[in-house]
Amino acid sequence: MGSRPYRRRLAWGAAALLAAGVAVPAAAAASDHGSPSDVGGHGPKKAKNVILLIGDGMGDSEITLARDYTVGAAGRLTMDKFPMTGTYTTYSVDKNGKPDYVTDSAASGTGWATGQKTVNGRISKTPGTDKPMTTILELAQKKGLATGSVTTAELTDATPAVLASHATDRSCAGPADMKACPNDTIAKGGPGSIAEQSVNHKVDVLLGGGKDRFDQKITEGPYRGLTVTQQAEKLGYQVVTDSEGLRTARSGKPVLGLFAPGNVPVEWTGKAAAVGGTAAQRCVTSNPERKAGTPALEEQTRRALSLLDTPKAKKNGFFLQVEGASIDKRDHAADPCGQIGETAALDRAVKVARDYAAKHPDTLVVTTADHGHTSQIVPLEATPPGLSSTLITNEGRQLKVNYSTNTPGKAQEHTGTQVRIAAQGPGSQRVLGVTDQTELFTTLRTALSLR
Numbered sequence: 517m518g519s520r521p522y523r524r525r526l527a528w529g530a531a532a533l534l535a536a537g538v539a540v541p542a543a544a545a546a547s548d549h550g551s552p553s554d555v556g557g558h559g560p561k562k563a564k565n566v567i568l569l570i571g572d573g574m575g576d577s578e579i580t581l582a583r584d585y586t587v588g589a590a591g592r593l594t595m596d597k598f599p600m601t602g603t604y605t606t607y608s609v610d611k612n613g614k615p616d617y618v619t620d621s622a623a624s625g626t627g628w629a630t631g632q633k634t635v636n637g638r639i640s641k642t643p644g645t646d647k648p649m650t651t652i653l654e655l656a657q658k659k660g661l662a663t664g665s666v667t668t669a670e671l672t673d674a675t676p677a678v679l680a681s682h683a684t685d686r687s688c689a690g691p692a693d694m695k696a697c698p699n700d701t702i703a704k705g706g707p708g709s710i711a712e713q714s715v716n717h718k719v720d721v722l723l724g725g726g727k728d729r730f731d732q733k734i735t736e737g738p739y740r741g742l743t744v745t746q747q748a749e750k751l752g753y754q755v756v757t758d759s760e761g762l763r764t765a766r767s768g769k770p771v772l773g774l775f776a777p778g779n780v781p782v783e784w785t786g787k788a789a790a791v792g793g794t795a796a797q798r799c800v801t802s803n804p805e806r807k808a809g810t811p812a813l814e815e816q817t818r819r820a821l822s823l824l825d826t827p828k829a830k831k832n833g834f835f836l837q838v839e840g841a842s843i844d845k846r847d848h849a850a851d852p853c854g855q856i857g858e859t860a861a862l863d864r865a866v867k868v869a870r871d872y873a874a875k876h877p878d879t880l881v882v883t884t885a886d887h888g889h890t891s892q893i894v895p896l897e898a899t900p901p902g903l904s905s906t907l908i909t910n911e912g913r914q915l916k917v918n919y920s921t922n923t924p925g926k927a928q929e930h931t932g933t934q935v936r937i938a939a940q941g942p943g944s945q946r947v948l949g950v951t952d953q954t955e956l957f958t959t960l961r962t963a964l965s966l967r
C-alpha cells in the first residue's frame with residue numbers, strides 16, 4: 517500500500533513530461549533531472565529545506581527569449597530541466613475579492629507567501645480590511661528553520677518584502693517613505709517600514725540592493741535617531757556591502773548585504789527596443805554601471821546557502837527565497853539585452869540550487885515567476901506598431917522581439933497570462949497540472965510540515 521500512491525504520482529509525472537512533448541529517455545531523465553528521490557519514490561517524502569527561485573516577470577516568452585539567445589532554440593536552460601513542470605494562474609483581487617486579471621509583484625508575492633490573494637500594491641495584508649496575514653517565512657521561523665532572502669532588487673522591493681513584512685502599500689520601503697501607509701507607522705502602533713520590519717524579523721540572511729533605504733533615519737520608536745542599518749547592527753547583524761564582505765561574513769550571526777544604493781545594476785546592456793525596430797544587435801555581456809565587487813546573483817545564492825549552514829539549519833532546515841528581479845524591470849523598459857542577461861543570471865542561480873539539492877535530496881527546489889510580462893518573439897517580417905528590436909543570437913540567427921503592451925514612451929506592462937512553475941524534490945509533484953499561485957504556499961508548507 518505504502519508505495520502505491522507514490523507510483524501513481526510517478527506515472528502521472530512521466531505522462532505529464534510526455535504530454536508536454538519532452539522527449540527524454542527514462543534513463544537520461546533520471547540522471548539529468550536530479551536524484552532518484554524526484555522521480556523514483558525512494559527519497560525523502562518530506563523536505564527539510566526549501567529553495568524558492570522567483571524570476572520577476574519571467575513568463576514563457578521571457579524564458580524562451582533567454583533560451584533562444586543563450587543556448588539556442590534546441591538548447592535547454594537549467595530551469596528547463598526540472599522533472600516536475602506545471603503552470604499557474606496569477607490574478608490578484610480588488611478590495612471586495614473580485615478578480616483583477618493582471619497582478620503586480622506585491623499581490624502575487626503575497627499569494628505564495630500567505631496562500632491568500634490581495635489587492636495590487638499590498639504586502640502580505642488582506643485586500644479589504646488591510647490586516648496582516650502570516651507568511652511562509654514566519655511559519656518557518658516559528659518551527660525553528662533558518663531563513664534567507666536574496667534579490668537583485670532593493671531588499672525592500674515587493675518580492676522580498678512579502679516574506680518578512682506587512683504593509684498597506686509596497687512604496688513604504690524605508691522610514692521616510694511611509695506616506696501611503698499611515699496605519700503602519702510606529703507612531704500609530706504599527707510595525708514601521710518594510711526595511712525596519714525585515715531586520716526586526718531577524719531573517720538570518722538578507723542579500724540584495726537598497727542601501728539608501730536602510731540608510732534612512734528612523735524618526736519614531738525605540739530606534740529613533742538611528743538608521744535602519746544601525747538598527748540592524750544593534751540587532752546583531754553583520755552588514756556587508758561587497759563581494760569581499762560577503763565572503764568574509766561569518767555564519768551563525770545574521771547577515772545584511774546591501775550591494776547597491778538602489779537596485780543592483782544589471783549584468784548585460786544593449787540598445788532598447790525602438791519604434792520601427794533596431795539594427796540587428798549582439799548584447800554586451802557587461803555593464804559599466806556595475807561596480808567591481810558587486811556579487812552576481814549566483815554568488816549571492818551560493819554564499820546564502822553556506823551562511824545558512826548553521827547548527828540551527830542542520831537540525832531544523834532552512835527556507836531560502838532567491839529573486840531575479842530585473843527581468844521585470846528591463847521588460848518594463850523594453851530592454852531585451854538587460855532582460856535576457858538577468859534571466860541568464862537567474863538560471864545560473866538555479867544551477868547553484870540544483871547542485872545543492874543533488875547533495876541534499878531532502879531539499880525542495882521550486883522555480884517560478886510572479887507574473888507574465890510584455891516581451892514577445894515575433895516573425896522577422898512583422899512590423900509591429902510598438903517597440904521592437906532584432907537580436908543576433910549566440911547560434912548566429914536573427915530574432916525579433918516586440919514590446920507592445922503600452923504606448924511607446926510609457927513603461928511596458930505586466931500581462932495576465934499563466935506562468936510556469938517547475939520543481940524537484942520532496943513534494944514537487946504538487947506543481948503539476950494547472951494550479952493557482954496561492955497553492956504554492958500550501959506546497960511549501962506541506963513539504964516543510966509547517967503549521
Ligand code: MG
Pocket residue numbers: 572621669673674675676839841844
Ligand atoms: Mg520583484
Ligand code: ZN
Pocket residue numbers: 573621844845848930
Ligand atoms: Zn513589474
